[in-house]
Amino acid sequence: MRSSTILGLATTAVITLGLTTASMAAETIKVGVLHSLSGTMAISETTLKDTVLMLVEEQNKKGGLLGKKLEAVVVDPASDWPLFAEKARELLEVHKVDVVFGNWTSVSRKSVLPVFEELNGLLFYPVQYEGEESSKNVFYTGAAPNQQAIPAVDYLMEEGVKRWVLAGTDYVYPRTTNKILESYLKTKGVAATDIMINYTPFGHSDWQTIVSDIKAFGAAGKKTAVVSTINGDANVPFYKELGNQGLKAQDIPVIAFSVGEEELSGMDTTALVGHLAAWNYFMSAEAEVNAAFIKIWHAFIKDDKRVTNDPMEAHYIGFNMWVKAVEKAGTTDVDSVRSAIYGVTYPNLTGGTAVMNTNHHLTKPVLIGEIQADGQFETVWQTTGGVIGDAWTDFLPESARLVADWTAPINCGNFNIDSGKCSGQNY
Amino acid sequence: MRLRFRLSMLVVLFAVALSVWVPQAQASALEGAVTALDARSFAAKSKAVDALEALGEPDALPALRAMLEGMLFREKASKRVVIAEKIGGEYKISDALSGAELGQVKKAKLKKVSVNNRLRGRLQLAIGSLALNARDAETRTKSARSLTKQGNISMLPALDKAIAAETEPSVESTMRIARHAIQTKAGNQADRLAAITALDGVLDQDVMFILGTLSQKANEADPVVRALAAATLASTESSGRFYGAAETLFFGISLGSVLLLAAVGLAITFGVMGVINMAHGEMIMLGAYTTYVIQQWLPNAIEVSLAIAIPAAFLVSGAVGMAIERGVIRLLYGRPLETLLATFGISLILQQAVRVIFSPLNRSVITPDWMSGALEVNAALSFTYNRLTIVIFTIVLLAGIAALLRYTAFGLQMRAVTQNRQMASVMGIRTNWIDALTFGFGSGIAGIAGVALSQLTNVGPNLGQQYIVDSFMVVVFGGVGNIWGTVLGAMTLGVANKLLEPWAGAVLGKIFILIFIILFIQKRPSGMFAIKGRAAEN
Numbered sequence: 001m002r003s004s005t006i007l008g009l010a011t012t013a014v015i016t017l018g019l020t021t022a023s024m025a026a027e028t029i030k031v032g033v034l035h036s037l038s039g040t041m042a043i044s045e046t047t048l049k050d051t052v053l054m055l056v057e058e059q060n061k062k063g064g065l066l067g068k069k070l071e072a073v074v075v076d077p078a079s080d081w082p083l084f085a086e087k088a089r090e091l092l093e094v095h096k097v098d099v100v101f102g103n104w105t106s107v108s109r110k111s112v113l114p115v116f117e118e119l120n121g122l123l124f125y126p127v128q129y130e131g132e133e134s135s136k137n138v139f140y141t142g143a144a145p146n147q148q149a150i151p152a153v154d155y156l157m158e159e160g161v162k163r164w165v166l167a168g169t170d171y172v173y174p175r176t177t178n179k180i181l182e183s184y185l186k187t188k189g190v191a192a193t194d195i196m197i198n199y200t201p202f203g204h205s206d207w208q209t210i211v212s213d214i215k216a217f218g219a220a221g222k223k224t225a226v227v228s229t230i231n232g233d234a235n236v237p238f239y240k241e242l243g244n245q246g247l248k249a250q251d252i253p254v255i256a257f258s259v260g261e262e263e264l265s266g267m268d269t270t271a272l273v274g275h276l277a278a279w280n281y282f283m284s285a286e287a288e289v290n291a292a293f294i295k296i297w298h299a300f301i302k303d304d305k306r307v308t309n310d311p312m313e314a315h316y317i318g319f320n321m322w323v324k325a326v327e328k329a330g331t332t333d334v335d336s337v338r339s340a341i342y343g344v345t346y347p348n349l350t351g352g353t354a355v356m357n358t359n360h361h362l363t364k365p366v367l368i369g370e371i372q373a374d375g376q377f378e379t380v381w382q383t384t385g386g387v388i389g390d391a392w393t394d395f396l397p398e399s400a401r402l403v404a405d406w407t408a409p410i411n412c413g414n415f416n417i418d419s420g421k422c423s424g425q426n427y
Numbered sequence: 428m429r430l431r432f433r434l435s436m437l438v439v440l441f442a443v444a445l446s447v448w449v450p451q452a453q454a455s456a457l458e459g460a461v462t463a464l465d466a467r468s469f470a471a472k473s474k475a476v477d478a479l480e481a482l483g484e485p486d487a488l489p490a491l492r493a494m495l496e497g498m499l500f501r502e503k504a505s506k507r508v509v510i511a512e513k514i515g516g517e518y519k520i521s522d523a524l525s526g527a528e529l530g531q532v533k534k535a536k537l538k539k540v541s542v543n544n545r546l547r548g549r550l551q552l553a554i555g556s557l558a559l560n561a562r563d564a565e566t567r568t569k570s571a572r573s574l575t576k577q578g579n580i581s582m583l584p585a586l587d588k589a590i591a592a593e594t595e596p597s598v599e600s601t602m603r604i605a606r607h608a609i610q611t612k613a614g615n616q617a618d619r620l621a622a623i624t625a626l627d628g629v630l631d632q633d634v635m636f637i638l639g640t641l642s643q644k645a646n647e648a649d650p651v652v653r654a655l656a657a658a659t660l661a662s663t664e665s666s667g668r669f670y671g672a673a674e675t676l677f678f679g680i681s682l683g684s685v686l687l688l689a690a691v692g693l694a695i696t697f698g699v700m701g702v703i704n705m706a707h708g709e710m711i712m713l714g715a716y717t718t719y720v721i722q723q724w725l726p727n728a729i730e731v732s733l734a735i736a737i738p739a740a741f742l743v744s745g746a747v748g749m750a751i752e753r754g755v756i757r758l759l760y761g762r763p764l765e766t767l768l769a770t771f772g773i774s775l776i777l778q779q780a781v782r783v784i785f786s787p788l789n790r791s792v793i794t795p796d797w798m799s800g801a802l803e804v805n806a807a808l809s810f811t812y813n814r815l816t817i818v819i820f821t822i823v824l825l826a827g828i829a830a831l832l833r834y835t836a837f838g839l840q841m842r843a844v845t846q847n848r849q850m851a852s853v854m855g856i857r858t859n860w861i862d863a864l865t866f867g868f869g870s871g872i873a874g875i876a877g878v879a880l881s882q883l884t885n886v887g888p889n890l891g892q893q894y895i896v897d898s899f900m901v902v903v904f905g906g907v908g909n910i911w912g913t914v915l916g917a918m919t920l921g922v923a924n925k926l927l928e929p930w931a932g933a934v935l936g937k938i939f940i941l942i943f944i945i946l947f948i949q950k951r952p953s954g955m956f957a958i959k960g961r962a963a964e965n
Contacts, residue, residue, distance in 0.1 A: 037787075038779055038782065038787075040889050040892075042782055042787035042888075043787045043788055043789065043887060043888075043889075046786075046787050046788075159544070159545065170934050198932065198933075199932065199933070199934055200933040200934065201933060201934050201937060203889065203892075203893045204933060205685075205883065205884045205893065206678075206682050206685065206924075208678040208681065208682070208811075208814070209675070209678055209925055209928045209929060209933075210928075210933065212674065212678070213929065215632065218636075219632055219635045219636045219639060220636075220639045221636055221637070221638070221639025221640035221641070221642065221643055221646070222639070222640070222643070233789070233884075233885045233887065233889060233893075236789070236884060236885045237883055237884045237885075240794075240799075240813070240883070241811070243799055243800075244799055244800060244801055244811035244812065244813055244814075245801055245809065245811060246632075246800070246801055246803070246809070249544055249547070250544050250545075250547050250548040250551070262788065265788065265791070266788050266789030266790060266791050266885065266886075266887065267789070267791050267885075268791050268792065268793050268794055270799070271799065273497075274544055274547060276544075370543060370544065372497065373497065378541055
């Protein structure tokens with residue numbers, strides 16, 4: 001009895017081993033997914049994990065890539081920044097993935113950068129960010145400041161806004177964005193006394209004083225607007241307080257860079273109607289590709305109430321561009337794919353065409369939408385064509401002279417056009 | 428006076444006669460203007476609103492209001508402009524002018540007449556001027572308010588007429604402010620100066636905005652007007668300073684109430700029992716999720732669902748608390764470090780469990796209408812209803828806890844065990860059970876706090892973490908083992924935080940408070956009020 005059990009176990013083991021080698025032999029192309037599924041960032045990143053899984057499934061339905069099936073490898077960095085680096089290393093060294101889609105916060109991206117550069121991996125980063133970076137191994141499919149913050153301010157200026165509140169959560173993205181905006185506003189002739197900058201801790205929930213200050217700031221006789229880089233959870237109490245203290249969108253509009261459809265689905269939107277957001281994509285965009293994308297998403301997630309958002313579109317564009325580049329290069333080798341992807345175009349979901357530039361940023365349209373009672377946006381303004389993502393902003397003296405171009409002859413992420421040199425730093 | 432009244436009567440009579448005289452022309456003009464609301468560009472829509480306002484016909488009010496609220500649609504087939512109300516999956520449509528019902532249609536048959544913020548402002552103004560003649564006083568007040576904000580000189584005759592006809596003194600004074608506000612912007616210098624002087628001391632956000640505008644060189648050419656406007660604004664602001672201070676105090680008290688709500692359960696479990704419960708924040712979170720679940724069951728009765736949620740959250744969090752006490756903490760009494768680690772582990776388990784069950788996304792809990800908005804005393808002082816509700820709720824809850832501790836057998840036994848465990852045990856009190864009940868009670872209170880917090884902030888897996896540090900801070904500062912110490916601690920911290928925030932900023936303010944508490948604890952390790960108890964004995 002015992003020997004037969006052992007025999008049985010051994011057979012099972014051999015069969016399992018055989019199966020594993022068989023599937024190894026069939027060779028899949030591995031797609032790494034590096035998004036937090038637990039911890040504070042799970043709220044935003046879980047959806048992106050599902051998006052990549054859906055894109056992989058769709059690609060496999062079309063017959064895979066280079067005659068091979070795609071296989072997603074999902075790891076959970078648990079909203080823990082050092083763990084992001086470890087998991088990135090695991091994906092590249094242990095699982096030997098060909099490409100990674102991942103990260104949300106800037107600090108997590110900074111944490112994985114050295115790993116991707118050391119092991120020559122390939123990362124697609126889908127979230128709007130503060131710019132000031134261009135790594136050889138990262139493609140930035142989210143918006144750079146000139147694709148979100150600057151057009152948003154331009155729009156409000158057209159609407160007659162003369163006085164500005166720059167409110168943000170206290171970390172790198174709002175601080176850098178506000179630095180850029182402050183300098184931009186000053187070049188447009190806004191006096192320093194007409195700019196109020198305010199930072200709050202993560203998850204700030206008591207907005208009474210700040211909203212009352214904004215109210216007083218807005219009563220000075222000039223049209224006032226709030227540019228909000230307030231992150232995630234702090235937004236609900238912020239908008240509630242605005243509504244309760246009687247600040248309406250018509251009087252003091254708030255334009256947000258971190259509030260999208262997904263965030264709105266967890267809020268009671270009554271206090272938010274009329275406030276604005278700037279993105280490169282809205283779920284309400286009227287385009288056939290968008291309708292098809294939403295349909296596939298609902299079928300995949302098996303819930304037709306789930307919304308789509310801007311970072312999902314960024315992954316959609318990034319993934320499909322990578323597929324096109326791999327087909328063009330005929331291999332998944334990182335360097336070949338990297339040189340093949342420059343200039344690759346793909347239809348974006350709002351109706352235009354996105355282009356991958358040699359500075360690793362996309363050309364995308366910019367949309368400004370007003371929040372509606374159903375948690376969707378109504379587009380009130382959009383750029384006529386695409387805007388080229390600028391890695392180094394023109395509005396900070398230290399980065400105005402820097403360009404990123406990963407093709408010959410420059411071949412670097414931070415080329416100084418005055419000195420004609422790269423700083424030597426890789427990103 | 429009587430003569431003027433007669434005259435205005437005559438005018439009204441004449442207007443009525445006129446409207447009877449040319450009803451046909453007027454009606455078709457109205458119809459045309461309403462149809463024009465559905466223009467392509469926002470500029471053309473704005474022109475259509477101008478036209479409707481010029482007609483001065485209150486019949487256009489429903490259409491304008493519907494447009495403002497996003498309920499105005501075009502029926503694609505007939506190209507008619509209709510008001511649509513969502514009922515289930517379909518829309519009930521009615522004629523934009525007559526209000527005649529036109530049946531129910533699918534969403535696909537309608538196209539929304541879109542508006543933007545600028546148009547919203549324009550619409551409010553048009554509604555305001557049309558509504559000056561409305562029957563109910565509230566609408567008239569509202570319309571006067573909107574005229575204060577953005578009325579122009581062409582509306583003065585209509586406003587004067589309305590002031591003359593007004594019977595309600597409070598509405599009349601609002602209308603007069605609107606009249607002065609409009610007069611400051613145009614007319615001859617003497618009129619304008621008189622109007623500015625009349626606005627001295629009027630603590631109104633919009634009036635102050637107008638005075639601010641007038642005091643700037645870019646907007647106002649006349650230096651005399653500019654100087655007077657600046658002086659008037661300064662004097663108004665200084666008279667508002669007292670109210671500003673009162674408002675800061677209210678902010679402090681309301682923040683203190685939130686802190687107190689979060690901490691009072693901890694004051695019982697940590698303060699009275701001496702158990703460091705890192706999962707306390709998750710008890711609050713469970714309470715908030717209970718509110719969400721009950722609201723899902725009763726989507727149409729928000730108030731009722733909240734009323735049910737209070738005892739339900741108490742029971743859910745209390746039951747989980749007792750399970751934690753019986754299952755884990757009981758085995759670890761006297762080993763504070765292990766308790767800390769074990770309860771921290773439990774808090775992570777509870778968070779992830781919520782992520783798995785409810786998804787990691789925040790859940791939206793609806794706030795009853797009466798809790799939004801503010802009780803506005805004047806521009807410098809207003810009490811937001813949700814904060815007022817929380818303050819009152821905290822007082823009631825605290826009174827309940829005090830009564831329970833003072834007057835019930837459970838309260839007596841709890842106090843006895845706290846003061847002297849051996850003696851209580853000798854007197855026949857089952858100290859084991861009292862421990863479990865006390866822990867359950869403290870957790871249940873945290874659950875109730877969750878119901879209240881669900882009205883202020885996000886209901887998500889991270890809700891508890893936001894309050895755990897603050898809660899410990901309050902309890903330690905107030906004095907371990909003393910609920911009244913906790914009350915005073917919470918209020919002190921709340922008010923101090925709000926006093927610091929305006930000049931130090933939210934981030935630095937919080938740091939100052941933390942440093943202050945560290946120094947304070949160095950000086951008085953047992954907090955503001957220390958009593959003898961089990962915690963004190965150790």
